[in-house]
Amino acid sequence: MTDEAKVRLTAWVRGRVQGVGFRWWTRARALELGLAGSATNLRDGRVEVVAEGPRTDCERLLELLRGPQTPGQVTGVTERWSEPRGAVGFEER
Numbered sequence: 001m002t003d004e005a006k007v008r009l010t011a012w013v014r015g016r017v018q019g020v021g022f023r024w025w026t027r028a029r030a031l032e033l034g035l036a037g038s039a040t041n042l043r044d045g046r047v048e049v050v051a052e053g054p055r056t057d058c059e060r061l062l063e064l065l066r067g068p069q070t071p072g073q074v075t076g077v078t079e080r081w082s083e084p085r086g087a088v089g090f091e092e093r
Helices: 022-032 055-066
Strands: 006-016 036-041 047-054 073-082 090-092
Touching: 006 055, 022 036, 022 047, 022 055, 022 090, 047 055, 055 073
Parallel strands: 036 090
Antiparallel strands: 006 047, 006 073, 036 047
């Protein structure tokens, strides 16, 4: 268990990321990292990823979202950091 402070990462992922298993893949990676949150399809074609946990684990998820192994095709990721809100589990929405 780490003493590292927990944070909340909100990332908006652009590209061809809906209908390609992106949310499922994101959920699997987040759970492997021990993060809680959600991956939600947005009406404009983006996916919003919310993850809470130690900052280093959230940063690792962000690296994975920007990496070449994602399903579909990511053309950009915008991030915002904030205080955690107590998310539990990881949902696909």
